[in-house]
Structure formats: C-alpha cells, structure tokens
Amino acid sequence: MENPFKFGSLVDAPYFTDRVKELEYIIQFLKSENHLILISPRRFGKSSLVRKAVLKTKRPYLWLNMQAVLSKEDLAAKLLKALLNQYKFEKIKYYLRNFRVVPSVNMNPMTDELTVSFQPSSDNGMTAIEDVMAMLQKVSTPDNKLIVVFDEFQSILEVDKNMDKQLRAIMQEQIGVNYVFLGSQESMMTDIFECVKSPFYHFGMLMRLSKIPYDDFKAYLTERLSSVTDSEELVADEILAFTSCHPYYTQELAFAVWNNLLLGKQGNVMQLSVDEIIATHDLDYERLWLNFNKTDKYVMVSVSMGNNPIQDRKLPTSTMTSAVLRLTKKGYIFRSDKYEVEDPFLQRWILKNVVD
Ligand SMILES: Nc1ncnc2c1ncn2[C@@H]1O[C@H](COP(=O)(O)OP(=O)(O)OP(=O)(O)O)[C@@H](O)[C@H]1O
Numbered sequence: 001m002e003n004p005f006k007f008g009s010l011v012d013a014p015y016f017t018d019r020v021k022e023l024e025y026i027i028q029f030l031k032s033e034n035h036l037i038l039i040s041p042r043r044f045g046k047s048s049l050v051r052k053a054v055l056k057t058k059r060p061y062l063w064l065n066m067q068a069v070l071s072k073e074d075l076a077a078k079l080l081k082a083l084l085n086q087y088k089f090e091k092i093k094y095y096l097r098n099f100r101v102v103p104s105v106n107m108n109p110m111t112d113e114l115t116v117s118f119q120p121s122s123d124n125g126m127t128a129i130e131d132v133m134a135m136l137q138k139v140s141t142p143d144n145k146l147i148v149v150f151d152e153f154q155s156i157l158e159v160d161k162n163m164d165k166q167l168r169a170i171m172q173e174q175i176g177v178n179y180v181f182l183g184s185q186e187s188m189m190t191d192i193f194e195c196v197k198s199p200f201y202h203f204g205m206l207m208r209l210s211k212i213p214y215d216d217f218k219a220y221l222t223e224r225l226s227s228v229t230d231s232e233e234l235v236a237d238e239i240l241a242f243t244s245c246h247p248y249y250t251q252e253l254a255f256a257v258w259n260n261l262l263l264g265k266q267g268n269v270m271q272l273s274v275d276e277i278i279a280t281h282d283l284d285y286e287r288l289w290l291n292f293n294k295t296d297k298y299v300m301v302s303v304s305m306g307n308n309p310i311q312d313r314k315l316p317t318s319t320m321t322s323a324v325l326r327l328t329k330k331g332y333i334f335r336s337d338k339y340e341v342e343d344p345f346l347q348r349w350i351l352k353n354v355v356d
C-alpha cells in the first residue's frame with residue numbers, strides 16, 4: 001500500500017485539501033488587471049495553492065524562485081529561460097532581435113534543455129532585465145494573459161539592495177501581465193509591500209494564508225488513516241493536537257504514523273512517530289540551539305511553554321521584543337492568535353532537552 005501523505009514538495013490532488021475559497025478567489029483575481037501578494041509563515045502551502053490556481057487558468061505562466069537568483073544578469077536569464085520554455089521558440093524568437101544586450105541561448109539536443117545567460121555588464125544586468133521584462137509584455141495577449149509568479153520574493157533584496165526600486169519602476173509601466181508575489185518571511189514581505197516608503201507599497205492585493213481548518217484536515221486524515229486503523233478519528237485528533245493544523249508538519253507526522261500503523265507497531269504509536277521524527281532532526285536542532293544567543297533561547301523556551309515572551313517579566317521588555325522580532329523574521333516563531341514555535345517537533349525537542 002502506498003503512503004497517502006506527502007510533504008516537502010508542492011502538492012496537488014490527491015494530497016491537497018481545503019483552500020476552496022482561496023483557490024476560487026485567486027483564479028477570479030487573476031482575471032483582473034491587478035497583482036497579488038500572498039504571505040504566510042513557512043510551509044503553509046502558498047506555492048501549492050498558487051500553482052494549482054495558475055494551472056486551473058490554463059494560461060501561460062512563468063515561475064521564478066527568487067531564492068535561486070544570484071545576480072541581476074541571472075534574474076534576466078532565468079526569466080528569459082522560463083519565457084522560452086513557455087512559448088513556442090519560433091513564435092517569439094523575433095523579439096530577441098530587439099535586445100540591447102544579446103543573450104546566449106543554447107539548446108542541449110540530448111535533453112532538450114535550454115541554457116540562457118547574459119554576460120556580466122557595466123550596468124549590472126539592468127538593461128538585460130528591462131529587455132526581458134519588455135518581452136514579457138509583448139508576448140502576453142489580452143485573451144491569454146501571462147502570469148508571472150515570484151516565489152520567495154523577499155529574497156529580491158539579497159540580489160541587490162536597489163532591486164525593488166528598479167523592478168517596480170519597470171512593472172508599474174506594464175499592462176496586460178499579472179504578477180504574483182509569494183513570501184514566507186512575514187516581516188520582510190510586509191516591509192516591501194506595506195511600508196509607505198517602499199517602492200512596492202500597495203502594489204497589489206495582499207492576501208494572508210492561514211492554516212488548514214481543523215474539521216477539513218481531520219476529514220482528510222481520517223479518510224486516509226482508515227486503511228491502517230479502526231481508531232482513525234482518535235488518531236487524527238491526536239495528530240492535529242500535536243501539529244495545530246500546520247499543513248506541512250501534519251502531513252509529515254501523518255506519514256510517519258500511517259507507516260508505523262501499517263507495520264503493526266504496538267504501544268503509543270503517536271509518541272513513537274513523534275520521537276522518530278525528532279531523532280532524524282536531532283543534530284540540526286542541537287546546532288540551531290547552539291547558535292541562539294541567551295535571549296533567543298529564553299524566548300524559544302517561553303514560547304515552547306505556551307507563554308507570551310513579551311509579557312515575561314524576567315528580562316527587560318525591549319530585550320525580549322527585539323529577540324521576538326529577530327526570531328519571527330528568521331521564521332522560528334510566528335504569531336497567530338498567540339506566539340507559536342513554527343516547528344512543533346523543535347518545540348517538543350526544546351521541552352524535552354532544555355526545560356525538563
Ligand atoms: N492544501 C493542502 N492540503 C494538504 N497539505 C498541504 C496543502 N498545502 C500544503 N500542504 C503541505 O504543506 C507542504 C508545503 O507546501 P508548500 O511548499 O506549497 O508551502 P509554502 O508555503 O510554499 O512553503 P515554503 O515556505 O517552504 O515556500 C506540502 O508539501 C504539503 O505537505
């Protein structure tokens with residue numbers, strides 16, 4: 001029997017649940033002339049959701065992971081490569097003639113894989129970016145509008161500190177292309193899109209993604225667990241109690257629990273599965289812990305215990321506040337109705353190794 005849970009990469013049916021309203025909303029939104037910004041903590045399912053919506057529109061799209069972009073020339077090359085993969089080369093190669101900086105485009109005849117590059121230039125690749133972006137607009141047609149998704153968009157400022165200003169200057173002139181910006185670092189993304197001084201201030205509609213609702217996730221788990229247990233409802237409740245409905249960690253834990261039930265493991269299978277997962281991350285957690293400073297550790301313990309670190313009176317509020325900000329920025333904790341440790345397995349590790 002194949003394990004019915006999946007985690008780590010983008011998911012679609014049969015591993016995709018809920019998000020019905022969000023999906024409908026994004027599809028509808030992409031029919032407008034507006035741009036979309038989607039923010040959530042790490043691994044909530046942004047990329048999966050947007051990819052599903054984009055595929056549903058059946059329109060051409062480019063998907064660019066900004067984390068993988070090394071320089072401005074590289075951004076221009078990756079955009080152009082994605083574009084050449086999306087449209088028939090014969091139909092659009094004509095536009096390349098207008099480029100002021102000539103790209104090198106090669107096709108590997110064995111694999112059909114394209115390689116695209118721009119030589120380093122004195123303007124650090126800005127002309128190349130302008131030319132490629134101009135081409136995006138030209139190939140896009142009103143009845144088959146191009147969608148351009150920038151995943152992990154907050155990394156843009158690591159490519160170049162003026163990149164936001166320069167990109168925005170190009171994009172604001174464009175019509176007939178839908179841009180979608182995804183980001184997992186809440187604070188960086190809000191700095192880019194909600195800070196009045198930022199070039200991308202109010203550039204599009206900002207949407208936040210929450211965890212998957214309890215009842216829906218429970219139904220998803222119950223249906224799949226029933227192949228290995230008669231207490232599927234109980235097990236589903238236990239899994240969700242541990243993961244608080246976090247999409248990724250729920251799938252990760254359900255995967256392990258399902259496996260152990262299939263193998264006929266006895267005793268407390270939940271505990272066993274949690275311990276197994278923690279054991280695989282033990283070294284990483286230890287390294288992470290050693291790199292935290294004293295206040296960070298204090299905050300992580302406080303949040304792990306379910307407390308609000310800011311109200312903790314043991315250290316000055318300003319010290320705690322800046323540690324909370326730093327840890328939120330790095331994604332170790334996030335705020336829903338209260339502060340939470342992003343990774344429930346790390347939380348358990350802290351409670352076991354540091355608090356006990
Ligand atoms: N709708 C869903 N139903 C069930 N599981 C989901 C859903 N969306 C996401 N997941 C789970 O969460 C994992 C992460 O999804 P995804 O990579 O789309 O999230 P993300 O927010 O883009 O993450 P990152 O912050 O790493 O970019 C998936 O591998 C899957 O296990």
Ligand SMILES: [Mg+2]
Pocket residue numbers: 046047048151
């Ligand atoms: Mg993603």
